[in-house]
Amino acid sequence: MIVMKFGGTSVADAAHIRAVAEIVRGRLPRRPVIVVSALAGATDLLVRAIAAAKEGERDVLEPILAELGRRHRWAVSGCVEDAGRRHD
Numbered sequence: 353m354i355v356m357k358f359g360g361t362s363v364a365d366a367a368h369i370r371a372v373a374e375i376v377r378g379r380l381p382r383r384p385v386i387v388v389s390a391l392a393g394a395t396d397l398l399v400r401a402i403a404a405a406k407e408g409e410r411d412v413l414e415p416i417l418a419e420l421g422r423r424h425r426w427a428v429s430g431c432v433e434d435a436g437r438r439h440d
Contacts, residue, residue: 354379357387364392366430373431391423 356376363369376384390398397420404413432438 353383353385355385355387358389360389360392360395363388363390363427366427369427369431391427394420394423 356379358372361368362372372388376386389395397416401413401416401420404410404416428438
């Protein structure tokens, strides 16, 4: 068994995520444990979201949450070719 850790820039976009998947795929016989950081920039958005939520600033919070969702949908759309699986 091996532990493989990938930082935020390693999962910055769909191309990077696919590259990580290929690296992992090549080590499957070693039964890897995978640790993945948040998408690039996501941690900063989460910190901003927490601050806005603490202050009750819903008008600030909602666009941040929308951006987080958009980034994750974008990453999935570039990594999962099958539309049905992508939707799931």
